[in-house]
Amino acid sequence: MLLDALFRSFMQASDAAHALGVCHRVHLLNRVVSWVEVVEARSCPAVNVTDTTLGGVPTRVFHPRGENKLRRGVIYFHGGGWALCSARMRSYDRLCRKMAEDLDAVIMSVDYRLAPEAVFPDQYHDALAASRALLSAELLQQYGIDPQRVCVSGDSAGGNLAAAVAQELSSDDSLKVKFKAQALIYPVLQALDFYTPSYQQNQAVPILYRPYMARFWLQYLGADSSLEPLLLANNHSSLDQLAISATTRSKLNWTALLPAERKKNFKPVVKEKGSPGVVGEVPGLMDVRAAPLLAEKGVLGKTPKAYVMTCEFDVLRDDGLMYGGRLREAGVEVTSDHYEDGFHGCMVFANLPMMSSVGQRSVRNYIRWLDQNL
Known part of the structure; x- marks a missing residue:
């Protein structure tokens, strides 16, 4: 509170x-976040921490000390609505240190560019460039990473980038090394429906309010902020938007994709007539690189086994649940980890002074899954 x-x-x-x-x-x-949270790269007895670049993108590397051997590797994208936060924040620094130590793995925490200076697809391109660099034979050898045990992961907006990168690289037949797993933490995956049950149920629940998410999307897509009321009314995805086909709508049809206990008594909000031309004005709304939930089944089927964490008290809950369901339909092995007492961002609240039980449990279970599946 x-x-x-x-x-x-x-x-x-x-x-x-x-x-x-x-x-x-x-x-x-x-500026406030940096003043409170940003910390220098400081090594400790168990983990060597350095700031470098990966594919030209600033990255903080967490490398376990000890014997010279091949280790697992994780590339991680932080959250913050594509506009806030940093891999250099204390919260993410602590998380990645713990991952490196508990998993005996090399963790690459990427500082992709942020809005408003950078807009889609800049953040996506940074995530993709860093991922391609990590999967190269040169970088794998340099950091002693086992090419058969590499994962892409991220939370919130970072989960969006991780999912988009996993789709792109899994379909790239020119790559000799691909990700073994994808781990998505309360990911944001679509911007066509702001009336999913979780958006309706949690619209005024801290810390991610429904209007904030619409604002983050518009900033990311480089669109005018005046469109926020249209998004919040679902006018941008009304039935008179001819660019949105029935096939596209089926990919986020929560009445079919969500279990009854999540749908509850909520009703879909689909406008017959809205604001024609919004999709044409903001094409990123329909771009699978920005909205991975809209990907074709054939693309999803090529992605690696997945871990999808969702929280009951989170407007993005249903994005993750629908994505997990679509991945399963495409034949991908999916572990769904849902927290009935979870809230958006809870995983970074695993340490003092903002420590919570669900934060500690979520970190523990996330790392356990990586340990067992990577």
């Missing part, structure tokens, strides 16, 4: 600064 109050206060302050022309709202928020 304290964190939510602080976050909302900073959001309002950033909106005021933006309106007054002092600075962009995202810059103020990131």
Whole structure:
């Protein structure tokens, strides 16, 4: 509750600064985050930590000390709505240190470019470039990573990037090394339906409010913020949007893709008439690189086995549940890890001072899955 109050206060302050022309709202928020959270790359007895680049993209590398042997490798993309946070944040630094130590694995935490300076597909291209570099024979040998045991992972917006990268590289027959697994933590995967049951149920639940998610999407896609009310009303995906086919709609038809206990008594909100032309104005809404849930079944079927974590009190819950279901339909082995007491971002609350039971459990189970499947 304290964190939510602080976050909302900073959001309002950033909106005021933006309106007054002092600075962009995202810059103020990131300045606060950096002041509180960003830490230097400091090694410890168990893990050597260095800042470098991977495919030209800034990356923090966590390499276990000890005997010279081939280790597992994980490339990780942080969350933050494609606009906030950093691999250098204390929260992600701690998570990656723990992963490196507990798994005896090399962890690559990528600092992709952020909005508003960078917009789609810049973040995607950074994630893809870093991933391609990691899978190269040269980098695998340099860091002592077993080419048969490499995973792509990320949380929230980073889970979006991880899913998109997994789709792209799994379909690239020119690659000699591919990911063995994908681990997606409360990923954001579509922007056509802002009335899924989880969006309706959790629209005012901290820390990711429904309007914030629409704003993050518009910033990521380089679209005008004035479109936010249209997205929140589902006017952008109305039936008179001819660019959205019935096949596309079926890929996020939660009435068919979600179990009854998640649908509850919520009803779909599909407008007969909305705001024609929005999809043409914001083509990223239909681009599978931005919205991995819209991928074809054949593409999904080529992706590696998956871990999909979802939280009950999260507007993005149903994105992850639908994606897990579509992956299974495509023949992919999927482990669904759902937390009835979970909330968006809970995994970074595994340490003091913002420590929570669900945060600790989620980290523990995530690392256990990686240990057993990578």
